[in-house]
Amino acid sequence: MLRFALQRLVSxxxxxxxxxxxxxxxxxxxxxxxxxxxxGMNAQPETIAALRRDLGLDQALFTRYLGWIGGMLTGxxxxxxxxxVPVSELVLARMGVSLPLTVYAxxxxxxxxFPVGLIAAxxxxxxxxxxxxxxxxxxxxxxxxxxxxxxxxFFSITLQWFSAGGFPGWDRGFWVNIKALTLPAVxxxxxxxxxxxxxxxxxxxxxxxxxxxxxxxxxxxxxxxTVVRHALRNALxxxxxxxxxxxxxxxxxxxxxxNVFFLPGLGRLIFQAITQRDLIVVESVVMLxxxxxxxxxxxxxxxxxxxxxxxxxxx
Amino acid sequence: MKRLPMTLIAGAALTGVFALAALISMVWTPYSxxxxxxxxxxxxxxxxxxxxxxxxxxxxxxxIMVGARTSIAVAVIAVGMGxxxxxPLGLLAAANRGGLIDEVIxxxxxxxxxxxxxxxAILITAVFGxxxxxxxxxxxxxxxxxxxxxxxxxxxxxxTLDYIRAAEVAGKGKVRISVEHILPNIANLLIVQGxxxxxxxxxxxxxxxxxxxxxQPPLPSWGRMLAEAQTMISFAPHMAxxxxxxxxxxxxxxxxxxxxxxxxxDPKLRRAR
Numbered sequence: 001m002l003r004f005a006l007q008r009l010v011s012x013x014x015x016x017x018x019x020x021x022x023x024x025x026x027x028x029x030x031x032x033x034x035x036x037x038x039x040g041m042n043a044q045p046e047t048i049a050a051l052r053r054d055l056g057l058d059q060a061l062f063t064r065y066l067g068w069i070g071g072m073l074t075g076x077x078x079x080x081x082x083x084x085v086p087v088s089e090l091v092l093a094r095m096g097v098s099l100p101l102t103v104y105a106x107x108x109x110x111x112x113x114f115p116v117g118l119i120a121a122x123x124x125x126x127x128x129x130x131x132x133x134x135x136x137x138x139x140x141x142x143x144x145x146x147x148x149x150x151x152x153x154f155f156s157i158t159l160q161w162f163s164a165g166g167f168p169g170w171d172r173g174f175w176v177n178i179k180a181l182t183l184p185a186v187x188x189x190x191x192x193x194x195x196x197x198x199x200x201x202x203x204x205x206x207x208x209x210x211x212x213x214x215x216x217x218x219x220x221x222x223x224x225x226t227v228v229r230h231a232l233r234n235a236l237x238x239x240x241x242x243x244x245x246x247x248x249x250x251x252x253x254x255x256x257x258x259n260v261f262f263l264p265g266l267g268r269l270i271f272q273a274i275t276q277r278d279l280i281v282v283e284s285v286v287m288l289x290x291x292x293x294x295x296x297x298x299x300x301x302x303x304x305x306x307x308x309x310x311x312x313x314x315x
Numbered sequence: 316m317k318r319l320p321m322t323l324i325a326g327a328a329l330t331g332v333f334a335l336a337a338l339i340s341m342v343w344t345p346y347s348x349x350x351x352x353x354x355x356x357x358x359x360x361x362x363x364x365x366x367x368x369x370x371x372x373x374x375x376x377x378x379i380m381v382g383a384r385t386s387i388a389v390a391v392i393a394v395g396m397g398x399x400x401x402x403p404l405g406l407l408a409a410a411n412r413g414g415l416i417d418e419v420i421x422x423x424x425x426x427x428x429x430x431x432x433x434x435x436a437i438l439i440t441a442v443f444g445x446x447x448x449x450x451x452x453x454x455x456x457x458x459x460x461x462x463x464x465x466x467x468x469x470x471x472x473x474x475t476l477d478y479i480r481a482a483e484v485a486g487k488g489k490v491r492i493s494v495e496h497i498l499p500n501i502a503n504l505l506i507v508q509g510x511x512x513x514x515x516x517x518x519x520x521x522x523x524x525x526x527x528x529x530x531q532p533p534l535p536s537w538g539r540m541l542a543e544a545q546t547m548i549s550f551a552p553h554m555a556x557x558x559x560x561x562x563x564x565x566x567x568x569x570x571x572x573x574x575x576x577x578x579x580x581d582p583k584l585r586r587a588r
Contacts, residue, residue, distance in 0.1 A: 011422075018426055026438050037442075141514075141566035143521050146541055146559035149548060153556075157549050252431040256522050260545065271526060274441050282441045286434055293429045 004305050012298045019290045020072075024065050027283045033057070038081055038277045051081070055280075068283075077284040082276045087284045090269060097167055097265035098258070101181050101188070102250045108189035109196055109250075110243060116193070117200025122227055124205060132197070139194025144253050148187035148260040155183060165262035184257045192246050192253075199242045203235035210234075237307050244300030248293040323575025329568025333561070337383040346374035348381050348535050357551045367553045369543065375554065378535040379561050385447065385536040386565065389529070390516030392451050394509050397458020402505065404459070405466025406497060410489040412471060421467075424460040432457035432519050433528075440528045447536070450529035454519050458512050465508045469501035503580035507573055514569035521562050537562050 031037040035051040051057075055078075056064055071078060077087035120132040156164040162183050168176045207213065208231050216226045255267030262268075266285055273281035346364075352372030360367040366375035408420040430438075436453035443449055470493070473479055482492050523529035524538025532539070537558045544554035 014422075015426055015429060019429055022426075023438065026442060030442050137570060138563070138567065141518075141563045141570060143518055143525075143559065143562050145522060145525055146555070146562065149541065149545060149555050149559070153548055153552055248429075248431055252433040255433060256526055259526055267526075270437060274437065274528075277441075279441060282437065286438055289431070289434050290429050293431065297425075297429070 001305065005302060008298055008301050012294060015294050016291065019294065020069060020287060021065070023283060023287050023290070024068060027279050027286075028064065029061070031279070034279050038279055040277070054079075072284075072287065078280045080273075080278055080281050082273070082278045082281075087281055090281065091266070091284060091288060094264060094266045094269045096170060097181075097263050098251070098254055098267065100177075101184055101254050101257075101263070101265065102247065104178075104181055104185040105188035105192070105250045105254070106243070106247060108185055109193040109246065112189065112193040113196035113200055117197040118204060118227065118232070120197065120201040121204035121208065121231075122223070124201075129201075133201075136194035136197050139191050140198075142191055144187050144191050145256050145260050147190060148184065148257050151183045151187055152260065165260070167261075167263050180261075181263075184254075184261045184263060187260070188250055188253050188257050192249060196239070196242055196246065200235065200239050203238045204231050207231045207234040237304065240303055240307065241300060244296050244303075247296045251289060251292060320575040320578045322571045323579065326568045326571030326573070326575055329564055330572055331568075333383045333565045333568070334387065336380045337387050340377075340380035340384050344374075344377035344380050346377045348373055348377050349533055357547070357554075359551075360553055360557075366557045367551075369540070369554055370547060370551070375540075375557055378540060379537070379558060381535040382537040382540060382558065383561065383565070385524075385530050385534060386517050386520050386562075389447055389451050389454065389520040390513050393454035393458055393516045393519075394512050396451065396455030397462045397512060398505065398509065400455070401459040401462025401464075402466045402498075405463040405468075406470055406493040408463065408467045409470030409474060409497070410493050412474065417467075420463065424463050427456065427460045430457075433522065436523050436528045445528050445531055447524075447530040447534060450520055450523045453523065453528075454516050457519070458516070461512060462505070462508065465504055466501060469504045470497045473497050473500055507577045507580060510569055510573035510576055514566045514573065517562065517566050517569065 028034055033048070033052070035048050035055060035057055036043065039048055039051060056067060059067070068078075075088055077091065079085065080087050080090055083090060116132055116136075120129045123129050152164050155161050162179065167180050170177055204227070208227070213226055213230055216230050217223070221229070254265065255270065257263075258265040258267035259271070266289075270282060270285045272278075273285070350373070352368070355364070355368050355372040356370055358364055358368040358372075364374050364376065366379060368374055369378070404420050404424075408417040411417045432454055435456050436450060439449045439453055473496070479492060479496055482496055487495070520529055520536070521538035521541070524536040525542045527539075527542070529538060530536035540558040541555060544551070544558070548555050
C-alpha cells in the first residue's frame with residue numbers, strides 16, 4: 001500500500017508541475033506583454049514599465065515561472081492588480097464560501113443518492129424503480145443554475161423562506177450561513193445526486209448478481225441484510241470514484257451557482273478578475289482549482305486501493 | 316428489423332423539434348430578434364407572443380429558435396473537435412498499447428481531465444476575451460480526452476482478436492489496421508459517446524453563456540437569456556422559465572436518444588441500467 005501511495009504521489013507531483021506550466025504559459029506568455037494587456041489600450045508607457053517591474057516581467061521566463069511556483073509554495077500568490085491586496089488573502093476569504101458550499105452540496109448529493117439508488121436497485125423493475133429512473137433522467141438534464149433560479153422563484157420570492165442571495169459571513173454565526181448556503185447547495189446537489197443515484201443503482205444490481213450474494217441468501221440472511229452487509233460494501237467502489245469526480249464538478253458548478261445567489265466566493269472573484277484583466281488573480285484561482293481536482297483524484301485513488309487490494313498490486 | 320426502442324423514438328422526436336426550430340430560424344422567425352419594441356416589453360405568454368416578450372420587447376419564441384441554433388452549432392462543432400483530436404490519439408495509443416506513446420497519451424489525457432470545461436473556458440477567456448468560438452474551443456478541448464479514452468478502450472479489445480492478428484501477419488501496418496479494421500468497428504461506440512458529449516455540450520454552452528464566457532450580444536443564446544432574466548425573475552418569471560425548459564428538453568432528448576442508440580448499436584453495453 002505504501003509503495004502504491006508513493007507511486008501515486010510521484011504522478012500527482014508531475015501532474016501539478018505540468019498543469020502549472022500550462023497555466024503559466026497561457027496566462028503569462030500568450031498575451032505577449034501581460035502588463036500592457038492588464039492596463040489596457042490607453043495606458044501610459046511609464047505605467048506599463050512600472051507594472052512590468054512590479055510583476056517581474058523583466059526577468060527571464062523560467063526565473064519568473066520558478067518565482068511564481070516558489071511563491072505559491074510559501075503562500076505568496078502575488079498582489080492583486082485591482083484590489084491592491086495579496087491574492088492569498090483574497091483567495092482565502094473567498095474559499096470560506098466556496099469550499100463549504102462544495103462540501104455541503106457533496107454531502108447532500110450523497111445523502112440523497114445513496115438511499116434512492118439502493119431502493120431502485122432493491123425494487124428493480126418495479127414502478128418505483130421506473131419512477132426513480134425517470135426522475136434522475138430529468139435531473140441530469142436540468143442545468144444547475146436554472147434549477148437555482150427556480151428555487152429562488154419558489155422558496156425566496158413566493159414562499160419567502162430563504163433570502164434570494166447574499167452571504168452574512170462566518171463571524172455572524174454558523175446557522176445563518178448554513179441557511180444562506182442551503183438553496184445554492186440544493187441546486188448544485190440535485191443534478192449530481194441524479195447521476196450518483198444511477199451509478200449506485202447499477203453498482204448494487206451488479207453486485208447482487210454475484211455468487212457470494214447468493215451464498216449469503218442461501219445461508220439465511222434476509223434480502224435487506226444481504227443488501228446492507230454484502231452488496232452495499234462492494235458497490236461502494238465505483239460509487240466512490242464518481243463521488244471523487246463530482247467534487248470537481250461541484251467546485252466548478254459552485255463557481256456558476258455563486259452568480260445566481262450573489263455569493264462572495266471564488267466564482268465571483270474570478271469573473272470580476274476576468275473583466276478587470278487581473279491576470280494574477282485568474283492565474284492563482286485557476287491553479288488552485290486544478291490543484292483541488294488533482295488532489296481529490298489522488299485521494300480517490302488511495303481510497304480505491306484501500307477498498308480493493310487487487311488494484312494495489314496491479315499498479 | 317427489430318423494433319426501435321421507445322427511448323430512441325422519444326429522444327429523436329424531442330431533439331428533432333429543436334433541430335427543426337434551429338433550421339427554420341435561419342430563414343424565418345415570428346419576430347425579428349434584433350428589433351426592440353419597448354411598448355411590448357415584458358409581456359406574459361399570450362396570443363401575439365406565444366412565449367411572451369423580454370425586457371426589450373423581443374419575442375421570446377424567436378429568441379429560443381435562434382438560441383437553439385447557437386446551442387446546437389456550438390455543441391456539434393465541439394463534439395467534432397473532440398472526435399477529430401481524440402479519436403486518432405486513442406487509436407494511436409491502442410496501436411502502441413503498453414508502449415511509451417500510449418503512456419504519454421494517457422497521462423496527457425489525465426492532465427486535461429484535471430481541467431474542468433469551465434476552467435479551460437476561464438483560461439481562454441482571460442486571454443482572448445469571451446466569444447462563442449472560445450466556448451467551442453473550451454468544450455472541444457474538454458471532449459478530446461473523453462473520445463481518446465473511449466476509442467482506446469474500444470480499440471484495445473479489438474487488437475486481441477484473431478482477424479486483427481491476421482491482418483498484422485498479412486503485413487498491414489498499424490495505421491492501416493487502425494483505419495481499416497479498428498475504426499469501423501468502434502464507430503457505434505463513438506456515435507453513442509458523441510450523443511452524450513453533444514448533450515453535455517448543450518449544458519456547458521448554456522453555463523458558459525450564462526456567466527458571460529460564451530456567446531456575446533447580440534447573438535441570442537439560451538444561457539444569456541437566463542442571465543438577463545435573473546434580475547427580472549420576480550416580475551417576469553416566464554423569461555427565466557422558458558429558456559430553461561428549452562435546455563432541459565433538448566438535453567433530455569439527446570440523452571434518451573443516446574440510451575436508445577446504445578441499445579440498438581451496442582448490445583454488449585446494454586447492462587442493468
